Amino acid sequence: MDKIYILGGAPLHGIIPIAGSKNSTLPLMAASLLTDETLTLSNVPRLVDVTTMANLLIQHGVELSTKRKSSECIYDGDILELCSKSVHNTTAPYEIVRLMRASILVLGPLVTRFGQARVSLPGGCAIGTRPVDLHLKGLEQMGARIKLNGGYIEARVRGRLKGTKIVLPQISVGATENLLMAAVLAEGETVLINAAREPEVCDLAHCLTVMGANISGIGTNIINVYGVNNLCGTSYKIRSDRIEAGTYAIAAAITRGEIELLFTCSSIMRTIFTFLKKCGVQIFSTERGVKISAVNGDIMGVDVMTEPYPGFPTDMQAQVMALMTTARGAAMITETIFENRLMHVQELIRMGAQINIHRTSSAIVRGVPKLSGAPVMATDLRASVCLVLAGLSAKGETIVDRIYHLDRGYERLVEKMAACGACIERVRT
Secondary structure: OEEEEEEOOOOOEEEEEOOEOHHHHHHHHHHHHHOOOEEEEEEEOOOHHHHHHHHHHHHHOOEEEEEOOOOOOOOOOEEEEEEOOOOOOOEEOHHHHOOOHHHHHHHHHHHHHHOEEEEEOOOOOOOOOOOOHHHHHHHHHOOOEEEEEOOEEEEEOOOOOEOOEEEOOOOOHHHHHHHHHHHOOOEOEEEEEOOOOOHHHHHHHHHHHHOOOEEEOOOOOEEEEEOOOOOOOEEEEOOEOHHHHHHHHHHHHHOOOEEEEEOOOHHHHHHHHHHHHHHOOEEEEOOOEEEEEOOOOOOEOOOEEEOOOOOEOHHHHHHHHHHHOOOEOEEEEEOOOOOOOOOOHHHHHHOOOEEEEEOOOEEEEEOOOOOEOOEEEOOOHHHHHHHHHHHHHOEOEEEEEOHHHHHHOOOOHHHHHHOOOOEEEEEEO
């Protein structure tokens, strides 16, 4: 099993290209099931989760080809061509679905186009229960008959799904995406109320529109979908990954360095950048992206609460906590999205962080002059990178174990950080 060895203390300086968004890529790949024509996706990141989704689609019968970028070039994403003309299997098996929660996103497309689906209950990072009941209730409102049998969701519909008004009791990115894809081929109008507004949801909706879907309200909490008889193929470029960009921005801040993030879209980074500016980080627009500078060395503690977009993203909470362990003063970090996403706290404490958990969903972080390197163990994707960030700023050696989580969401992380001066190495043990 691989580990990452880090000798901390070096400020990072350099340029890091930001890859295509993982959280856009996965639903866009699932959207290929909605047409028998070819969907071509560009700027696709090379990640384990993308491979998992590809394997899932291939076993459904999707024809998939990849044009790989060269291993020497980290500036351009891969190109995927997906054709669902010959889908022969509507079962998403446990062996694949257990690896990644986003596998549930094939449910809506399979039911709306083929009238049936059998999808294993999903797995993924252990950061909370994250039930799929919102997905299922929405499909039932559209006329699908659903039952749970042996750990599988079995869904069927006679004819086409029927458009209806669906009020989501809580904001859910996955449910919004699944129901959006189901609605584009449904009969009549579907109105999704309290829909997620995340840029990745907008990416999916924009691609579906280019494919011939009739969607309005993109980027708002009310999405109207007028069902069409079929969709066509298209080519679509995936937007850059705002969570990857935010992570490397924290890397610059926590090491008191300066990094230019290429291909970063500032408009979808507003909440993250506003937080960093309050901490004392300087942020400049450049011709190619954004420059993050913390060379003045003075980071202030700032409270933060995770919220659905456009609020502060839960996928940045762990990284921000790592930064706050090195800040001047104290910060209250409150997690409102997932109930079990503070598992990295104990590992940060092993490195000398001063953190007290309050009512399981909040943590008070008091900055210390310097963290100390230590052996630590990752528990999920964002916790993994949080520990890497902490290791970059710590005195001495940090060893991060169970780093397979990182491969699900960060492409060439070690190489990108090393190119900016980090003393970091991935070792197979």
